[in-house]
Amino acid sequence: RKEVEQDPGPFNVPEGATVAFNCTYSNSASQSFFWYRQDCRKEPKLLMSVYSSGNEDGRFTAQLNRASQYISLLIRDSKLSDSATYLCVVNGGSYIPTFGRGTSLIVHP
Amino acid sequence: DAGVTQSPTHLIKTRGQQVTLRCSPKSGHDTVSWYQQALGQGPQFIFQYYEEEERQRGNFPDRFSGHQFPNYSSELNVNALLLGDSALYLCASSLAQDRDYGYTFGSGTRLTVV
Numbered sequence: 270r271k272e273v274e275q276d277p278g279p280f281n282v283p284e285g286a287t288v289a290f291n292c293t294y295s296n297s298a299s300q301s302f303f304w305y306r307q308d309c310r311k312e313p314k315l316l317m318s319v320y321s322s323g324n325e326d327g328r329f330t331a332q333l334n335r336a337s338q339y340i341s342l343l344i345r346d347s348k349l350s351d352s353a354t355y356l357c358v359v360n361g362g363s364y365i366p367t368f369g370r371g372t373s374l375i376v377h378p
Numbered sequence: 379d380a381g382v383t384q385s386p387t388h389l390i391k392t393r394g395q396q397v398t399l400r401c402s403p404k405s406g407h408d409t410v411s412w413y414q415q416a417l418g419q420g421p422q423f424i425f426q427y428y429e430e431e432e433r434q435r436g437n438f439p440d441r442f443s444g445h446q447f448p449n450y451s452s453e454l455n456v457n458a459l460l461l462g463d464s465a466l467y468l469c470a471s472s473l474a475q476d477r478d479y480g481y482t483f484g485s486g487t488r489l490t491v492v
Contacts, residue, residue, distance in 0.1 A: 273420075303480045312468055313421065315480035356420055358480070365411070365434050366470075366481060368420035 270295050273359050275369035282376055286347045290372045292340045292357030302333055304342050305356040307371065313356055316342075347376045382471050382484035390490045391459050399454040399487045403471030409433075410452040411481065412444060413468040421468055427452050428474055456489075464491045 275292045282288050294302075302319035317324065319331040319340050330343040340357055357369040383402045391397050403410050409428045413421035423436035427446035446452045450471075456463055466488050470481035 275420075277418075305480070310466075312483040312485045314483070318480065363434055365423055365426060365436075367423065368413075370418070370420040 271369075272296060272361070272367045273357055273369040275357050275372050277370055277372060279373035279375050282347055282374070284347060284349060284376055284378055286376075287343065287345045288347055288374065289344075290342045290355055290357075290374075292342075292359075292369055294338050294340070294357075294359045294367075296359070296361045297338060299338075299359045299361050301360040302331075302340050303358040303360075303366070304329075304331055304340075305358055305368075307354045307356055309353075313368075316355070344374075347374075349376050349378065352376045382469055382482050384467075384469050384484035384487050386487060387485065388488045388490075390492060393459055393461060393491055395459050396455065396457045397459060397489060399456075399467050399469075399489075400451065401454070401469030401471075401484060402451045403469075404482045407471035407473050407482070408450050409472045409474045410446060410450065411470045411472070412452070412454045413470065414438070414463075415466040415468060415486075417465075424454070459491045461491050464489060 304316040305313040306316045307313040319333045323332040328345045332341045354371040356371045358366045385400045411426040412424040415421040425435040426433045430446045441457045443455045466486045468486045469484045472481045
């Protein structure tokens with residue numbers, strides 16, 4: 270079983286839609302969690318950290334369920350500019366970030 | 379504020395050759411991690427350097443080696459290149475004491491092995 274698993278998609282949604290991505294991780298000792306965004310042929314950029322209490326940044330909401338070992342990212346009111354690959358990242362006990370393969374989002378007019 | 383810089387941006391090498399990639403971390407960061415990202419995959423951890431020593435290593439063969447200099451910059455060396463080494467190589471910097479913060483990535487070096 271992979272350490273971090275994501276549905277690769279692609280998720281193809283219209284502008285204004287709400288879309289949710291899930292990610293599961295295998296190491297129960299994982300300490301910290303993140304979502305990164307990666308545009309085509311660019312480097313990953315930190316989108317947001319994920320806290321146990323859940324956190325929101327504008328149209329983006331991240332949640333963590335430690336008991337079930339999954340993380341989610343919700344994007345409301347999708348924009349064309351949200352089209353990208355979203356990478357789930359988990360810091361295990363060694364604090365080395367482990368990346369999922371990413372979920373591709375395509376927002377169309 | 380200088381972010382993470384990597385050089386070169388693109389590189390084409392022949393099978394069996396050796397390559398060196400370079401990375402300068404973000405100002406104030408002391409830890410450098412290297413990742414390999416194949417097309418359609420997430421970045422895979424190669425190794426991490428802190429205080430000029432390899433602190434952690436992922437599941438990569440000994441052909442992959444690295445170095446960190448006193449100014450925190452780093453090099454990734456790959457010997458005896460294989461076609462399968464073709465990928466985007468990403469350098470990420472961080473501050474060792476800020477373990478719960480995300481990494482800052484450079485724009486990467488795209489290596490093509492022919």
